[in-house]
Amino acid sequence: MPESYIEKILRARVYDIAKETPLDYAKNLSHRWQNQIFLKREDLQPVFSFKLRGAYNKMFSLSPEEKGKGVVAASAGNHAQGVALSARTLGIKATIVMPCTTPEIKVKSVGSWGAEIILYGDTYDEACKHAMALSEKSQKTFVHPYDDPEVIAGQGTIAMELLRQYNQDIHAIFVPVGGGGLITGIGTYIKYVRPDIKIVGVEPEDAPSMYKALQSQRRVILNQIGIFADGVAVKQVGKETFRLAKHVIDEMLLVSTDEICAAIKDIFDNTRAIVEPAGALGIAGIKKYIQQQGMINHNLIAINSGANMNFDRLRHVSERTELGEQREALLAVTIPEHAGSFLKFCQTIGKRGITEFNYRYSDDSLAQIFVGLEMQQGEKQDFIQCLQANHYPVLDMSDNEMAKLHIRHMVGGHAPSVTNEQLYRFEFPERPGALLNFLTKMGHRWNISLFHYRNHASAYGRVLVGVQVPKAERKDFTHFLKELGYQYWNETKNPVIDLFVSSGKK
Numbered sequence: 001m002p003e004s005y006i007e008k009i010l011r012a013r014v015y016d017i018a019k020e021t022p023l024d025y026a027k028n029l030s031h032r033w034q035n036q037i038f039l040k041r042e043d044l045q046p047v048f049s050f051k052l053r054g055a056y057n058k059m060f061s062l063s064p065e066e067k068g069k070g071v072v073a074a075s076a077g078n079h080a081q082g083v084a085l086s087a088r089t090l091g092i093k094a095t096i097v098m099p100c101t102t103p104e105i106k107v108k109s110v111g112s113w114g115a116e117i118i119l120y121g122d123t124y125d126e127a128c129k130h131a132m133a134l135s136e137k138s139q140k141t142f143v144h145p146y147d148d149p150e151v152i153a154g155q156g157t158i159a160m161e162l163l164r165q166y167n168q169d170i171h172a173i174f175v176p177v178g179g180g181g182l183i184t185g186i187g188t189y190i191k192y193v194r195p196d197i198k199i200v201g202v203e204p205e206d207a208p209s210m211y212k213a214l215q216s217q218r219r220v221i222l223n224q225i226g227i228f229a230d231g232v233a234v235k236q237v238g239k240e241t242f243r244l245a246k247h248v249i250d251e252m253l254l255v256s257t258d259e260i261c262a263a264i265k266d267i268f269d270n271t272r273a274i275v276e277p278a279g280a281l282g283i284a285g286i287k288k289y290i291q292q293q294g295m296i297n298h299n300l301i302a303i304n305s306g307a308n309m310n311f312d313r314l315r316h317v318s319e320r321t322e323l324g325e326q327r328e329a330l331l332a333v334t335i336p337e338h339a340g341s342f343l344k345f346c347q348t349i350g351k352r353g354i355t356e357f358n359y360r361y362s363d364d365s366l367a368q369i370f371v372g373l374e375m376q377q378g379e380k381q382d383f384i385q386c387l388q389a390n391h392y393p394v395l396d397m398s399d400n401e402m403a404k405l406h407i408r409h410m411v412g413g414h415a416p417s418v419t420n421e422q423l424y425r426f427e428f429p430e431r432p433g434a435l436l437n438f439l440t441k442m443g444h445r446w447n448i449s450l451f452h453y454r455n456h457a458s459a460y461g462r463v464l465v466g467v468q469v470p471k472a473e474r475k476d477f478t479h480f481l482k483e484l485g486y487q488y489w490n491e492t493k494n495p496v497i498d499l500f501v502s503s504g505k506k
Contacts, residue, residue: 005185008149008153008156013060014057014157016056016089018045019045021161023161024271027270029269035299037300038302040162042305043305044307047081049279049307051145053082053158054148054151054185055073056089058143058144058148058151060090070094071093072095072097072138072142073142074124074131075098077230079143080115083143084110084113096117096131099119100119105310106308109308146179146238152181157185159188162190173302173303174282175305177203177252178232180244183249187244199250200253202284203253203281204228207222207227207234209225214249214252230277231277231279231308232278253288253289256324260284260324261323261324262324264280282303282304286300322355326375326377329373330397330400330403334499336365337367348386349373354373380396402425421449422467424489424490425465426463428462447467451465
């Protein structure tokens with residue numbers, strides 16, 4: 001057990017700037033899930049995130065000479081704000097490198113604390129490399145967002161507060177995991193004082209850096225990660241945080257985007273506060289844990305780690321919430337193309353609420369319908385079987401990311417004259433010139449046959465692209481995709497494509 005950290009946590013200097021946040025009882029959630037659920041409200045910190053604890057503790061520990069030279073950090077959000085406010089409080093000059101894709105609201109927020117901002121690169125990794133190079137060149141201290149003992153110790157002060165605030169039995173604490181600083185800070189203290197309490201880490205399914213590292217017993221670098229929960233979108237956990245994690249984490253849980261959205265709504269319903277996706281991971285994890293364990297009447301705590309949410313993202317969250325609660329199903333249903341078929345289908349549905357109904361004429365024989373239906377938990381499979389018993393072919397799209405991101409917004413019929421069509425889903429950096437860069441690198445080699453773009457008010461936009469690529473040129477096209485540098489998924493064989501948009505001539 002890394003006991004040397006206990007003294008660091010006990011001595012951590014955070015309360016010059018941070019506040020002891022409340023531990024709120026979530027009445028509605030507790031009643032619904034038959035357990036006592038509590039929320040540790042780090043979203044109520046001055047910068048709406050726990051990050052200032054570690055940043056301030058690290059910067060306070062610097063020598064007078066180091067403080068005089070200033071600090072450098074890299075971040076797209078919460079850590080940047082923590083460093084900027086800490087620097088202003090301590091009278092230290094701070095330079096913060098942020099990706100060019102960082103939303104303007106976050107750039108302005110960091111700038112309002114007086115830090116110098118440098119926009120560099122499209123990703124955190126690019127910004128971080130630039131920041132570390134600046135640090136080395138200028139001999140300014142680099143303030144790491146998670147892989148630093150003083151930062152970890154600062155985050156560990158949350159655990160001290162928890163045990164003061166709630167001295168009864170605690171079954172488990174659920175902690176969002178990105179680079180690992182928060183969970184190792186909390187876990188190190190908890191396991192020393194109350195080793196009976198479980199420490200459960202929660203990550204998004206599409207950014208499982210700690211999950212994979214513990215599974216492999218080594219730090220791994222993920223090839224690509226999802227960016228919906230951008231506060232924990234880390235390709236590789238820290239070296240020091242992984243060393244500690246092996247001692248203090250009892251279990252890792254992975255949750256979907258839909259489950260995260262449902263948790264955001266849960267927290268709003270209980271507190272009237274809106275947390276960011278990363279901040280809702282703890283509650284998403286608690287719900288999954290209860291379902292898996294079938295447990296009742298236990299005391300469970302979730303760390304609400306942050307609330308730096310762009311307002312425009314709520315549209316996307318709202319779309320996905322009911323799916324996350326399994327109270328909505330998205331189905332592709334094939335019906336006969338003749339008079340009265342719609343009526344018969346609606347009679348089969350009965351009085352069930354319809355959340356979405358998309359259709360366009362395709363040919364004289366069959367029609368494909370994209371339909372969203374209200375459901376009770378656990379009811380979906382029985383309803384699908386009912387449709388099949390009435391001779392309706394059904395495809396369940398409730399877990400089909402491409403259908404939820406794109407197809408539900410673009411159902412419009414097939415294009416029979418398009419040949420050699422390949423369909424790819426991309427995440428474009430949300431900045432001027434991203435599309436131009438894509439088209440420039442593609443040049444005149446291949447024709448674009450379909451294009452659908454959605455802005456989710458995050459650092460990346462979601463794009464679905466159809467490109468006509470003859471079979472003999474597909475190796476060249478794959479090489480182009482790798483050179484492009486954007487994350488992508490080949491969706492050509494996704495069954496939803498054939499139903500609603502593809503020409504079928506691939």
